[in-house]
Amino acid sequence: MEAKKVAVVGGGLGGLTTAALLARGGCAVTLYERSKHLGGRAQTTDVEGFRFNLGPHALYRAGAGMRVLGRLGVKPRGRVAGESGGSYALRAGRLHTLPRGPVSLLTTDALQLSSKLEMARLLASLRRVDTEPLTHVPMRQWLDTRMSREDGRALVAALVRVATYASDLDALSAEAAVTQVQLALEAGVLYLDDGWAALVDAVAAVAKDAGATLEVSARVEGVVVEQGQVRGLRLSDGSVRAADAVVLAGSPRDVASLLPEDAVLAKEAEEATPIRAATLELGLSRLPRSEALFALGVDGPWYASVHSAYARLGPEGGAMVHVMKYLSPSSPEATEAELEAVMDVLQPGWREVLVARRFRPALVVSHLLPTASTGGLSGRPAPAVPHVAGLxxxxxxxxxxxxxxxxxxxxxESVERALLRHAGVAPRRLAVGA
Ligand SMILES: Cc1cc2nc3c(=O)[nH]c(=O)nc-3n(C[C@H](O)[C@H](O)[C@H](O)COP(=O)(O)OP(=O)(O)OC[C@H]3O[C@@H](n4cnc5c(N)ncnc54)[C@H](O)[C@@H]3O)c2cc1C
Structure with missing residues (x-):
C-alpha cells in the first residue's frame, strides 16, 4: 500500500513529534516551518557562551513528553531540579524557607502553625484527589475549601503558578491545576543540558531518519479543502503541495488564518486566552550566593531559578539564571526593573558578575489557559477537526x-493514533534508547 501523504505545518516540538511518529509509522511526511530554524518556542540561543532557553523550561518526568520521547528513543539529558541547594519563598522582599517537605514545613516562618498543619494535610492527600469532577471548578474556589488562612492559600497559589504558569486562579480550572501539581509531585522536573534545542535536534533527527522531509523558511499560506476533504497546502511561493492529511502545529490564530472561511476555527481562535510571562535570562561569571538557587514569589507572581545548578548551560564556573513574572489580566505586563529586583533579593551583587542578559516583556507560554468556564483540559479543542476530513x-x-x-x-500522539488507524498501519512500540 502506498504510504499516506501527510503535511505538517510547524516545526516546534509538536510538529516535529508528529512528523517523527507518522514517518516511523509508514506515512510520507513533509514538515513546513516558516522561520529559518526548527524548534518554535523550544529554541535555545547561545549568548556569550550561555545557553538561553526562551524563558525557564522544565520537562515533567511523569508527563506525556517523557512517554512520547521514550517511544521515539530520545533520552533527554539533564538533572532533576531542586535536588540540592536553597529554595525560598519570596515575601515582602525577604526570603523564607520554601516548604517542600515535612522538615522545611516545620522550620519555615513563611506560614503560621495552623496553616502548616493544613498544608501538611493537603500535600499528603493531593496525589489521591480525583480531578475529573473538577473541570468546571475554578482553582480559587477549590483552594478556599482546602486552606482556611490567607498565608496558606498564597503559598499553594504560588505552587500552582510554578506548575502551570497560570496566575489567574479565578479562571483556571481546578482539574488542570491539580493534575499538573500531581505531576510535579510524582516525579519532579528535569532541566536539560544544552537547553531545549537538544530535544528539538533529537526529535528532528528521528523524523529525518524515518524519512520525513523537514523544510525551513517555508511559510504555508492556506489549506486546500474540497467538498469537506483536505487536498493539500498552498505555500507563500505560490506552489501547491498535495496531501491526504494536514496537521497544523501552530497557534489557534495560525490555524484559523490558514482556513479564513471557517467560522468555527475563527471563533476558537478568538476565544483562546493565552498564558503569558515576562522573562529575564542572565549569564553570570559566578553565583554571588552559591547556596541560593530558587525563589518563588508568594505575595507576587515571581520566579527565579539557577538552571545551571542542574544542567550544563554555560561556561565552567558560570551561572545561568532564569527570572520570570507570571502575567495575568490583572498584571498584564512587567518591566525589566521588576525582574531585576527579584534577583537583588536572591543574588545580591549579581550586577558585578553579569556577562549576558536578555529580557522579554511578554511571551506566550501556552496558547490556551484551561479555564473552569470551558471545562478545563477536557474542554480543549480535539486534535481532529470534526468538520474537515483529514485536518x-x-x-x-x-x-x-x-x-x-x-x-x-x-x-x-493522538494524531498518530487517528492517522495510522485510517492508514491501516498499527502504531509501533519503539525501543527506549534505540
Ligand atoms: C517562557 C516559557 C516557559 C515555558 N516553560 C515550559 C516548561 O517549563 N515546560 C514545558 O513543558 N513547556 C514550557 N513552555 C511551553 C513550551 O515551550 C511549548 O508548549 C512548546 O514548545 C510548544 O511547541 P509547539 O510545537 O506546540 O508550538 P511552537 O513551539 O509555538 O511551534 C509552532 C511552530 O509553527 C510554526 N508555524 C506557525 N504557522 C506556520 C505557517 N503558516 N507556516 C509554517 N510554519 C508555521 C511557527 O513558526 C512555530 O515554529 C514554556 C514556554 C515559554 C514561552
Missing amino acids: FRVGDWVGSEGMLSDASFASA
Missing part, C-alpha cells in the same frame, strides 16, 4: 492530556 491540529492548546509541551506531545 488535524497539535499544540499546547489541543486535546485533553497535559499542559505546556506535554499537551503538544500528547496531541501529536
Whole structure:
C-alpha cells in the first residue's frame, strides 16, 4: 500500500513529534516551518557562551513528553531540579524557607502553625484527589475549601503558578491545576543540558531518519479543502503541495488564518486566552550566593531559578539564571526593573558578575489557559477537526492530556493514533534508547 501523504505545518516540538511518529509509522511526511530554524518556542540561543532557553523550561518526568520521547528513543539529558541547594519563598522582599517537605514545613516562618498543619494535610492527600469532577471548578474556589488562612492559600497559589504558569486562579480550572501539581509531585522536573534545542535536534533527527522531509523558511499560506476533504497546502511561493492529511502545529490564530472561511476555527481562535510571562535570562561569571538557587514569589507572581545548578548551560564556573513574572489580566505586563529586583533579593551583587542578559516583556507560554468556564483540559479543542476530513491540529492548546509541551506531545500522539488507524498501519512500540 502506498504510504499516506501527510503535511505538517510547524516545526516546534509538536510538529516535529508528529512528523517523527507518522514517518516511523509508514506515512510520507513533509514538515513546513516558516522561520529559518526548527524548534518554535523550544529554541535555545547561545549568548556569550550561555545557553538561553526562551524563558525557564522544565520537562515533567511523569508527563506525556517523557512517554512520547521514550517511544521515539530520545533520552533527554539533564538533572532533576531542586535536588540540592536553597529554595525560598519570596515575601515582602525577604526570603523564607520554601516548604517542600515535612522538615522545611516545620522550620519555615513563611506560614503560621495552623496553616502548616493544613498544608501538611493537603500535600499528603493531593496525589489521591480525583480531578475529573473538577473541570468546571475554578482553582480559587477549590483552594478556599482546602486552606482556611490567607498565608496558606498564597503559598499553594504560588505552587500552582510554578506548575502551570497560570496566575489567574479565578479562571483556571481546578482539574488542570491539580493534575499538573500531581505531576510535579510524582516525579519532579528535569532541566536539560544544552537547553531545549537538544530535544528539538533529537526529535528532528528521528523524523529525518524515518524519512520525513523537514523544510525551513517555508511559510504555508492556506489549506486546500474540497467538498469537506483536505487536498493539500498552498505555500507563500505560490506552489501547491498535495496531501491526504494536514496537521497544523501552530497557534489557534495560525490555524484559523490558514482556513479564513471557517467560522468555527475563527471563533476558537478568538476565544483562546493565552498564558503569558515576562522573562529575564542572565549569564553570570559566578553565583554571588552559591547556596541560593530558587525563589518563588508568594505575595507576587515571581520566579527565579539557577538552571545551571542542574544542567550544563554555560561556561565552567558560570551561572545561568532564569527570572520570570507570571502575567495575568490583572498584571498584564512587567518591566525589566521588576525582574531585576527579584534577583537583588536572591543574588545580591549579581550586577558585578553579569556577562549576558536578555529580557522579554511578554511571551506566550501556552496558547490556551484551561479555564473552569470551558471545562478545563477536557474542554480543549480535539486534535481532529470534526468538520474537515483529514485536518488535524497539535499544540499546547489541543486535546485533553497535559499542559505546556506535554499537551503538544500528547496531541501529536493522538494524531498518530487517528492517522495510522485510517492508514491501516498499527502504531509501533519503539525501543527506549534505540
Ligand atoms: C517562557 C516559557 C516557559 C515555558 N516553560 C515550559 C516548561 O517549563 N515546560 C514545558 O513543558 N513547556 C514550557 N513552555 C511551553 C513550551 O515551550 C511549548 O508548549 C512548546 O514548545 C510548544 O511547541 P509547539 O510545537 O506546540 O508550538 P511552537 O513551539 O509555538 O511551534 C509552532 C511552530 O509553527 C510554526 N508555524 C506557525 N504557522 C506556520 C505557517 N503558516 N507556516 C509554517 N510554519 C508555521 C511557527 O513558526 C512555530 O515554529 C514554556 C514556554 C515559554 C514561552
